[in-house]
Amino acid sequence: MIEEVIADFSAQMKATEESLRRDLSHIRTGRANTALLDGVMVDYYGAMTPLNKLATLSAPEVRLLVVQPFDQSAVGIMEKAILASGLGLSPVNDGKILRVPIPELTEERRRDLVKQVRREGENHRVAARNHRRDANEMLKELQGEKEITDDESRRAQEKVEELTKLAIQHLEDIVKAKEKEVMSV
Numbered sequence: 124m125i126e127e128v129i130a131d132f133s134a135q136m137k138a139t140e141e142s143l144r145r146d147l148s149h150i151r152t153g154r155a156n157t158a159l160l161d162g163v164m165v166d167y168y169g170a171m172t173p174l175n176k177l178a179t180l181s182a183p184e185v186r187l188l189v190v191q192p193f194d195q196s197a198v199g200i201m202e203k204a205i206l207a208s209g210l211g212l213s214p215v216n217d218g219k220i221l222r223v224p225i226p227e228l229t230e231e232r233r234r235d236l237v238k239q240v241r242r243e244g245e246n247h248r249v250a251a252r253n254h255r256r257d258a259n260e261m262l263k264e265l266q267g268e269k270e271i272t273d274d275e276s277r278r279a280q281e282k283v284e285e286l287t288k289l290a291i292q293h294l295e296d297i298v299k300a301k302e303k304e305v306m307s308v
Contacts, residue, residue, distance in 0.1 A: 244298035
C-alpha cells in the first residue's frame, strides 16, 4: 500500500517536472527553437491542425526558423497562422517555404520573460506541494482504516517530504537555467 502511494507520488512529481520543461520551452529566448511554434494551429481544410503536423520545422541558424510545408498550397494559411499566434513573429513567404526570423530581445522584454519563467516555476512548485498534500492524505486515510500503523504512516510521510524537497529543488534548477538562458545575449 505505502509503496503504491509513494510510486504514484514520484510519478506525479516527474510529470510536474516534464510539464515545467515543456511550458518553459514555449518561452522565447532570442534563440531559434522549433518548440516556439508548437502551439500554432492552422485552419487546414476546416480542421484546426498543429503546424508541426503539416510541415517540417527546423532551426538552421541561431535566429531563423524554417517551415517547409508538406502541401505547398498551404504556405499562405501557415503564414497567417504564425502571424495570428501572438508570438510576435513575422514569417517571410517565398512561395515554397516560410522563413521565420527571430528578432533580438530587448532588456525590458527579457525581464518580462524572466518574470513569466518565475511565475511558471511557482505554479509548478504549487502543483508539487498539492501532490504532497494528496499523498499525505492518502497515507492518513490508510492509517485511519488501520491498513498501516502510525509509525509506517510517519515514515512514509517523511519519505514524501524528502521526495518533495528534491522535486522542488529540481524545479528551481530548471527555472534558474531558463532564466540564465533568457538573460544571455
